[in-house]
Amino acid sequence: MPPDTPTTSLLRGAATGSDRLVLALVRCCLLLVLLLGPLPCLAAQTTETDSIAVLIDNAIDQQNVAAGITTAPQADPDTLLRRTTLDLAGRIPTSRERDWYLLLPAETRQQQLVDRLMQLPDFDFHLRNSLDELLLPERPNDGEFREYLLTAVRERRPWSRMFREMLLAAPADGPDKGAAQFVRSRVRELDDLTNDTAVLFFGVNISCAKCHDHPLVADWKQDHYYGMQAFFHRTFTSKKNLILEKPFGGVKFRTTAGVDRDAALMFLNGAVVTDATPSYTDEEKKSAEEQIRRLEREDDAQPVPVSFSPRQALIDTAIADQQQQYLARNIVNRTWARLVGTGFVDPPDQMHSGNPASHPELLQSLGADLVAHDYDLRRLIRSIVLSRAYARSSSWTSETAQPASQTFAVAVARPLTPRQLSASLLIATRSAGNWPAVDEVAAKPDEWQKRRTDLENQANGWMREFEQPSRDFQIAVDEALFFSNNDRVQNDLLRDGGDRLVNSLKAAETPQQAARLLWTVVCSREPAEAETQVVVDWFARVPQRQDSDVQALLWAVLAGAEFRFNH
């Protein structure tokens, strides 16, 4: 019996009632795609992309039903607005966006929100930032690299193309120049270049296989480590800081058995690339080596002709890898982890047989869909944020133990990134009327583009104060000290002024109005009764309300847990 394709078996899920009709339709659609390959005319919008969200939900629901796991209910609209805006626009919603959103019909609300946010310049900034945080974490403000990423994202370049541009690191003019920074920043440490490429583009950490075959993972041998390294071994930088390759040379290593070996150009799936380097005479080698030394020392030295590029071979091999699809599965897994909190494969750099994915068929299908649609990250992101799995509540008050993160049965509260937090602080401390209404943004997109660019630049000046979240992230006391005592918080965030929330709060006639204003602007929701009461009590504890009472109130909400997390 031939095995099910991943998609069809997922669709055999626990469908009941009216779902069945939808499923049948989706199944037809997917079968068509599977039979005919990508249908570019359908790729852009509507039904087919939604079908991927359905695919996600069926796979996850099926597994949870089988395991008897109860999922959390869908998040309330306010929570979903804030979450989706943080994930797609890199900031909290303005209260005018909230006014617009709450008037949308419930059935299409999320889709309309998603489609609007994805058209804003905010989306490009935030996707750029997310890719930057992934690929160049040690250099958070590399202008050239960030400029390249922004251009690539704005032009909607396929991920496979970006991968090619970043690894090829060819000399370029204009914004594309920055693509070389991924390689350039690592070229002095061959091990870093090798392992970071494997980790960040293929979801595989092979560093343990450097000194010995991987102790825990049967898949990774020393041959794989040095095989990957062989693709980078010839890479060097010239005096002019161009990324170049030597025309010959290979990697030798000693096995744990003490045998010296030449490393083959071996990709992670075991595919070996034929080394098409022509043979050079000793004379030619000597002259080429002299030329390379000159390139490393002198600005105007002539490049050495190279007839075979191992780095180019790696790029071609990775993109041609139809079987394992490391390139596609990795970015799917990392995008899912970014938006949902945990990857199907977790940790995300452990994509191997010893650490199976929580939903292997789904991951495979999403990878295949990405490849079939020209590595379109926007399509992937849109599908994920339209799924019910994405939209679940993150609060868990049940007596029963919270389901494990890889069941995706309950959403995870994720710490904001430094840029998300910075941009959000700037929005939350301005008065509601400081931001344009949704129809104004639509009418004058250029003006919003300018506003949003300013916001992005201002956020740059704050982000250094916060730490990029890592796995099992713990917020340091430094951040609490900064918020509690730093001049910038007191004099800038809490400043009074015509465009400031402090000013509007002071002008509020009653504590109830102040509470409503505060919570709708800062937390994107109405205050709970108990919270309004806290404000009433806060103001009542002194005979005369001072500016400092208003500032303290705003500070207390800004520094609170709800604001610090995407939940």
Place this chain on the structure above:
Amino acid sequence: MSGKRLIPVQCGLSDVAGVSRRGFLGGTAVGVGGALAADMRAVNGLRAEEIAGELRRGEKHVILLWLAGGASQLETWDPKPGVKTGGPFAAIPTNVAGIQVSELLPKLAQRMHLTAVIRSLNTKIADHGRGADLVERGRLDDPGLRYPDLGAVVAKELGRLESTVPDYVSLYTSTEGRRKGTSGFLGARYAPLFLAENMAPPNTGLHERLTAAEHQDRAALRDLLSKRFTAEHRGSTVGSLNSAYQRVQGMMASAGLFNIEQEPAEVRARYGPTQFGEQCLIARRLVEAGVPFVKVARAWWDSHGQNFETHLELCADLDHCMSVLLDDLQERGLLEKTLVITLGEFGRTPGINASLGRDHFASAWSCSLSGLGIRGGVVHGATDAEGHTVVDGEASAGDLFATILQAVGIDHTHEYMVGSRPTPLADFGSKPIRSVLV
């Protein structure tokens, strides 16, 4: 995974009460005040209440005297008078029969019973940056894996999660060889409080526009409003935010620990007016208040020229300050709880160059360990007659790292799980030097 430690482990708030009107400020303020009071008890050297293991965690300390640039073993712990490489200084007997040190350390010689010397370090790397990486972390970083340094590991293992004092302080005033220290994969929670220009920790002073009462009320209001969220969102990352804010008052109160004006004049006179002396006194104050790890850097030992003049000056400072520090700790009953280390990124060449200097040398050099967990009056290992090679008891950076951890009661073979990679506290294969341990 049993037996493995997951990092970092931290509890969320568990005691979430409902909103009680008007009562909230009073209730929380007592909590804040209580933390302050506990902190001040510690500052005054009084024993706080016994709170099971948590308190024990706050009771062991390490002071690392970092000899930046690389001190000469021949002018300190491994003198070779009378040979070609020996230099002009003599060796003197110590108060432990059979052990001699350089005549540049006369006071420490009289405290040799407190100290173990390791004369057989071979750490191989003789450039400042990578040498310091290796010695501070006990190994070099692997691709994709940044290791925590000694201070971060000690802070994690000996610090209290809810500590009101910092758990890793690094004082590094001079610019030469200045390094911030790194908590690597342990994350920012264990990064050092790094003080370079100013001996007051950043953001610990009350803002001029706020009174202490306003500051505390505001914090209590934050705690109260935050609870609604944390009650519904468990997990250590969410919990860590409130934990961080709970440490604010303590950190502000502990800022006074850095102010040696608060010490009696005679104590300050004893340590002396040098910067190193003052920072050793700060280190003692911090340890007394419960800080697990303090690093005091003294620069710049990198004597490529005029090695002997350099050491004449720097050894006098080290000899005096460390002797006073050992005495002071001992008199306060703290030496049995505190390990004092002298260490740099490497030693110096036995060969004397044309500028009468000694160059970088990592093949056969020395360090010292005193106090907690250490068998005093012991020398481990030996170098050849001229000091070129280790002839007995060779020890690597990993071995030294393991030795230090064992001395303070941390099992160096315990493993952190970094992602799915088990990572022992000291490098694979490291062996503690048993002869210097109690």
